[in-house]
Amino acid sequence: METNMMKIIIGLRLILLLTIAVLLFFRFKKEKDAAYLWFFAGFTICPIFSFVLNFAQKNFFDKLAQGEKVGLFPFSLVSEGRITVGELSFVLNSLENLLFLGVLLVGFAKLRRPK
Numbered sequence: 001m002e003t004n005m006m007k008i009i010i011g012l013r014l015i016l017l018l019t020i021a022v023l024l025f026f027r028f029k030k031e032k033d034a035a036y037l038w039f040f041a042g043f044t045i046c047p048i049f050s051f052v053l054n055f056a057q058k059n060f061f062d063k064l065a066q067g068e069k070v071g072l073f074p075f076s077l078v079s080e081g082r083i084t085v086g087e088l089s090f091v092l093n094s095l096e097n098l099l100f101l102g103v104l105l106v107g108f109a110k111l112r113r114p115k
Contacts, residue, residue: 013047017043017044021040021044024036024039024040028040033110033111033112035108035109035111037107038107041103042103047100049096049099060072060075064078074091074092
């Protein structure tokens with residue numbers, strides 16, 4: 001059940017990201033505004049980067065749940081008992097969101113004013 005739900009969520013996410021990427025590409029071709037390239041990066045590259053990080057994060061959390069020692073920072077902080085899994089998950093998700101929002105902010109700053 002859980003893996004089917006994960007596959008559905010990943011599939012929907014990919015469909016939405018591809019749709020946004022295509023729309024941004026055509027908007028860039030039409031208006032030749034570099035801001036749309038930043039939006040493209042924010043809506044495609046950041047989520048791909050996030051997906052890879054989430055996959056690695058899941059593997060490390062699985063190892064932690066099985067009681068295995070994880071030597072890779074910052075997961076080692078959980079193994080050592082210095083932070084909880086929830087705190088680490090919060091920090092990693094917050095950093096991903098900051099990266100995404102930073103790229104989008106650059107895109108908005110680069111938008112040309114309508115004539």
